[in-house]
Structure formats: C-alpha cells, structure tokens
Amino acid sequence: MYLTDEEKRMLQGEEGVVRQKCMEQLVDLAEIAGAERLVDLDGTGDFTHVAGGRGKFGFPLEALRDLAESGAKFKIPTCSNKVPIPQVPFHGWEKCGIPQHEDPAYNEKLRGEEYMSLYRKMGVFTSHSCANYLTSTFWPTVGQHCSWTESSAVPYCNAVLGGRVNLDGSFASCFLGKAPYYGMHITENRRATVLIKAGRPIQSELEWDVYGFAIGELAELAVPAVTGTVSASTSKLVKFNAALNTGGSVPMYHIPGVTPEAPTVEFALSGKQPRKTFVLGETELRQAYEKINYLPADEVDFVFLGCPHYNIVDLWRVSQLLEGKKVKVRMWIMTSPWLYDLAKSQGFLKIFEDAGATLLTGTCPAAMGMPEGIRTVAMDSAKQSYYITGRFSTPEKPLHVCYGSKEDCVQAALTGKWRGDWR
Amino acid sequence: MKEIRINGRKEFGGQITGEALVSPGPLEGFTNCSPAGGFVTERNHPLYGIPYKGKILVYTYARGSGGFTAYGQGANIAGAFVHHKSNALSATCASLARVPSVSDTEIDPTTVIETGDTVFVNGDEGYIVVYKKD
Numbered sequence: 299m300y301l302t303d304e305e306k307r308m309l310q311g312e313e314g315v316v317r318q319k320c321m322e323q324l325v326d327l328a329e330i331a332g333a334e335r336l337v338d339l340d341g342t343g344d345f346t347h348v349a350g351g352r353g354k355f356g357f358p359l360e361a362l363r364d365l366a367e368s369g370a371k372f373k374i375p376t377c378s379n380k381v382p383i384p385q386v387p388f389h390g391w392e393k394c395g396i397p398q399h400e401d402p403a404y405n406e407k408l409r410g411e412e413y414m415s416l417y418r419k420m421g422v423f424t425s426h427s428c429a430n431y432l433t434s435t436f437w438p439t440v441g442q443h444c445s446w447t448e449s450s451a452v453p454y455c456n457a458v459l460g461g462r463v464n465l466d467g468s469f470a471s472c473f474l475g476k477a478p479y480y481g482m483h484i485t486e487n488r489r490a491t492v493l494i495k496a497g498r499p500i501q502s503e504l505e506w507d508v509y510g511f512a513i514g515e516l517a518e519l520a521v522p523a524v525t526g527t528v529s530a531s532t533s534k535l536v537k538f539n540a541a542l543n544t545g546g547s548v549p550m551y552h553i554p555g556v557t558p559e560a561p562t563v564e565f566a567l568s569g570k571q572p573r574k575t576f577v578l579g580e581t582e583l584r585q586a587y588e589k590i591n592y593l594p595a596d597e598v599d600f601v602f603l604g605c606p607h608y609n610i611v612d613l614w615r616v617s618q619l620l621e622g623k624k625v626k627v628r629m630w631i632m633t634s635p636w637l638y639d640l641a642k643s644q645g646f647l648k649i650f651e652d653a654g655a656t657l658l659t660g661t662c663p664a665a666m667g668m669p670e671g672i673r674t675v676a677m678d679s680a681k682q683s684y685y686i687t688g689r690f691s692t693p694e695k696p697l698h699v700c701y702g703s704k705e706d707c708v709q710a711a712l713t714g715k716w717r718g719d720w721r
Numbered sequence: 722m723k724e725i726r727i728n729g730r731k732e733f734g735g736q737i738t739g740e741a742l743v744s745p746g747p748l749e750g751f752t753n754c755s756p757a758g759g760f761v762t763e764r765n766h767p768l769y770g771i772p773y774k775g776k777i778l779v780y781t782y783a784r785g786s787g788g789f790t791a792y793g794q795g796a797n798i799a800g801a802f803v804h805h806k807s808n809a810l811s812a813t814c815a816s817l818a819r820v821p822s823v824s825d826t827e828i829d830p831t832t833v834i835e836t837g838d839t840v841f842v843n844g845d846e847g848y849i850v851v852y853k854k855d
Contacts (some may be wrong), residue, residue: 465809688752
C-alpha cells in the first residue's frame with residue numbers, strides 16, 4: 299500500500315514507539331480491509347478505550363505517560379467512548395442493585411482513570427457514551443473524514459451528518475488523525491444500491507426502531523435508500539441507526555429529503571435501478587417486532603430505558619410520564635455522563651428519584667449486568683433486546699424481553715404488568 | 722471426494738486445513754459471542770453453543786456491534802474465517818484474531834460448504850478448497 303514519507307517515518311519508529319505501534323495497527327487494518335492508502339482525517343474521532351492498546355499493537359502505560367508529558371495531542375477532536383466490560387456506571391452506581399457495582403473501590407478501579415487522565419491531557423473528551431455525538435456539542439460537517447467506533451453511531455455520522463466514517467475508531471486512528479481509505483470514505487460507495495419501501499407510514503419511535511431492524515436484516519451490508527418514514531426526529535434517527543446495525547451492518551443510508559446527501563430517491567440511487575427493492579408491509583414489520591419482543595411475559599420485574607443513551611428530550615419525556623407516580627418494579631434510565639448534571643438542574647433527576655427510578659450514566663445492562671434474579675425485562679430498544687439475551691438468556695433459563703414504546707415501558711414500571719404490543 | 726475451489730480475497734494470511742462449522746446466516750458479536758467459551762450465544766442461532774475452536778468458521782457476513790471482535794479473542798478462537806462479504810467488523814476481527822481469513826468470495830460459501838466438510842483455507846492467496854465426500 300502507498301504510504302507518505304511521514305507515515306513511513308512513523309512506521310520505522312523514528313517518531314517514537316507509540317506512533318510506531320499506531321501506524322503498524324493502521325497499516326495492518328488497511329491491508330486486511332483492502333485499502334490502498336490512509337486518509338488524513340479532518341473531522342472527529344471516537345474510540346473505545348482498551349488498556350494497553352490492541353493485541354500486538356499495544357504499548358505500556360509508561361509509554362503513554364511519556365507521550366502525554368511530552369505535550370503530544372490528538373490530531374482530531376476525539377471522544378473516548380467507553381471503559382472496558384464490565385462497564386461501570388459513572389452515576390447511579392450507588393443504588394443500582396448490583397452489589398459489585400455498588401462498591402466504590404470497584405467502580406473507581408474500573409473507570410480506567412490512569413488512562414483517562416492521560417487521554418484528557420492529550421486533548422480527548424472522556425465522555426463515555428455510545429452516543430457521544432449527542433452530547434459532544436461539536437460535529438463533523440458534510441464530507442469530513444472521521445474515525446468513530448460504536449455501530450449505532452456510525453450511521454449518524456455518515457447518513458445524518460454527512461461525515462465520512464467506517465467503524466474503525468481507535469486510539470491509533472484518532473491520535474494520528476489517519477484511517478484506512480476504503481468503504482464510506484469513498485464517494486461511490488456511499489450511493490444507495492437497494493430501495494426500501496414501507497407498506498404503512500413509519501411514524502412513532504417504536505416503528506422507526508422496528509423498521510430499522512427489519513431493513514438491517516434485508517439490506518445486510520448495502521446502502522439503502524429508505525422511503526416511507528414520517529416526521530424524523532433525533533430520537534427516531536438514533537433508534538433507527540441502532541436497530542439497523544443490530545439486524546444488519548449498514549454504515550450509511552439515505553432518506554431522501556431528510557438526510558443531506560440525497561434530495562430524491564433517484565439521486566440516492568445515482569439514477570440507476572436498485573439492485574433490489576424491498577417492501578416492508580404490516581406482516582414483515584410485525585414479524586420483525588416479534589423477533590425483538592422475545593418470549594414476552596405478563597409480569598415484569600425490571601424496566602430499562604436508554605439504549606442508545608437517552609438525550610435530554612428523552613429524559614424530559616420520561617420525567618413527564620413518571621412525575622408524581624411510583625414505580626412498582628426496579629427501573630433504570632440510562633444517559634450520557636455529561637447529561638447527568640443537566641438532568642439534575644432541569645429537575646428530572648428528582649422526579650425519577652421521587653418515583654423510585656434510578657438514573658445511571660455511561661453504560662447499559664448488556665455491558666454492566668443486571669440485578670440478580672431478574673427474569674423479565676421491559677425495554678424500548680431493539681438493540682438492547684438483542685444483546686441482553688446474549689448475556690443473560692439460555693434455552694434452559696430464558697430471559698423474557700418485553701419490547702415496546704417508552705410509554706409501554708413506563709406503564710410496566712408503574713404496574714409491574716406488560717401491556718405493550720405492536721400497534 | 723469432490724474438490725471445489727472458491728476464489729475470494731485475502732483478509733489475513735496463513736494456511737490451514739480443518740473441519741467446517743457453517744452458519745447459514747450472519748454472525749453477531751458483543752454479548753452474542755462468548756470468547757471465553759468459544760461459541761455463539763445469540764438467541765435462536767443455529768450455531769448456539771457449538772464450539773468453534775480450531776474450526777473453519779464459515780458465515781455470510783458480520784453484523785451488529787463493533788464487539789464482533791469477540792470472535793477474534795480468547796484461547797478458543799476459530800482456526801480460520803471464511804465469509805462472503807467483508808466489512809469493518811470482519812476486518813477489525815481479523816486484525817485481532819491473526820488467523821487465516823478469506824473474504825469477498827465469488828459465491829456465498831455457506832451455499833456450498835456444510836458443517837463437517839474439510840476445507841483448505843489459503844489466506845495468503847485468498848482462496849479456499851472444499852473437499853466434499855462422495
């Protein structure tokens with residue numbers, strides 16, 4: 299593959315061991331992915347912290363400390379996504395109901411602060427969210443090359459913001475400001491090749507979530523032009539993206555007239571016929587809903603909201619549903635650490651606490667675990683439904699996942715009964 | 722014995738001959754793979770609970786979370802990967818796993834290979850040979 303003189307110098311170790319390891323990692327990934335060169339990033343970065351770096355491309359903490367103390371900075375504005383699993387909460391851990399997580403020493407140890415403090419010194423925003431793009435207050439613009447991690451975030455960058463990104467965010471890519479040039483960095487690959495139509499208007503958040511999951515299963519890795527949606531909002535797009543990359547692996551899509559790179563279906567498809575057209579009618583949508591709504595039960599003993607991490611408007615909506623009421627079963631509401639103080643100052647935290655619900659930040663049940671003994675959980679996220687069972691369900695002892703709208707889930711928390719459905 | 726050669730693209734080099742374990746659809750990582758146990762934990766998945774250690778793990782494509790890297794971790798890793806379509810998930814997994822991996826195959830390998838077939842994976846040159854019993 300082609301490397302610039304600067305890149306060759308880094309690869310040969312002339313600019314220190316950390317830059318050398320980073321360049322080795324990027325070249326390795328580029329060769330695997332079939333990229334012929336690296337691209338200089340001019341957008342934003344987002345990476346998941348891995349203590350000591352990734353496998354053979356790792357380097358000791360001491361080398362990172364030396365680098366930070368030398369004044370080295372990340373090349374692009376970068377958020378640090380998460381800490382390793384078991385991903386501890388940044389707020390709400392004291393009363394989450396899991397004894398291990400309620401131990402302050404455990405929480406402190408797993409926050410990875412020895413690394414985070416060095417990252418911050420190097421300019422990283424240690425925001426600890428799967429939805430950093432919602433709280434970062436700084437976004438890439440159309441055409442900017444980025445390097446992000448997190449499957450639900452990647453379509454937000456590509457489709458919603460018009461940035462250019464593959465799911466490859468790492469310390470290496472964000473620190474050096476370089477990424478393998480392939481996939482969504484290349485204009486031709488961003489054009490739609492399949493067309494999606496809906497047999498009913500896709501309007502509510504639940505409908506957007508189910509539609510996303512169903513499209514993901516059909517589109518697989520293709521870029522779809524999506525029609526049939528109504529009244530897009532931030533919350534709906536976030537859910538749609540997360541579900542798309544649960545049912546499939548869709549880095550990019552166009553909703554003509556909504557997303558920035560395609561004003562019309564014809565433009566999205568570059569004037570060509572779609573390779574395939576899928577029509578998702580009532581039957582297909584219900585089938586998708588029933589895949590996500592896994593072995594639902596009448597009695598609920600846990601309610602979880604906030605996958606991907608709720609934005610401030612989601613928190614506001616749930617606070618309105620809970621104000622002046624009391625939950626009957628344990629309820630977690632998850633958001634980004636940076637929104638905790640905002641939720642507090644807006645009065646939402648007090649409403650949640652008065653209702654008996656817990657506001658947590660920076661993680662999710664699939665990543666941190668759930669309180670002991672829970673067999674039926676209600677949630678409003680196709681993504682979380684699909685991953686929570688991977689961790690907690692077996693054929694012998696299934697976890698029941700009741701899947702529905704925010705409102706259905708809050709009702710379940712208030713009554714202990716599940717009444718949600720696909721409507 | 723019938724031999725079928727399928728051309729693809731090198732994802733990661735190395736050569737190995739082994740027994741195929743075939744997923745008729747995609748694989749999904751993060752919690753839906755147990756790297757410690759070396760098996761799929763995705764609900765209703767045909768490979769649920771079946772050990773893949775040392776096997777030629779054949780699947781259509783990688784979907785879902787960036788945690789697909791779970792397939793590239795642990796002592797119970799597959800012997801090689803063969804899949805029809807590559808993406809950022811399969812690339813990152815191959816970088817971590819460092820076992821032979823062939824992708825972008827000319828036909829969907831899951832339509833030809835059955836679990837238990839012997840498969841030669843040539844990651845260096847980007848092709849596989851399937852040995853079907855008569």
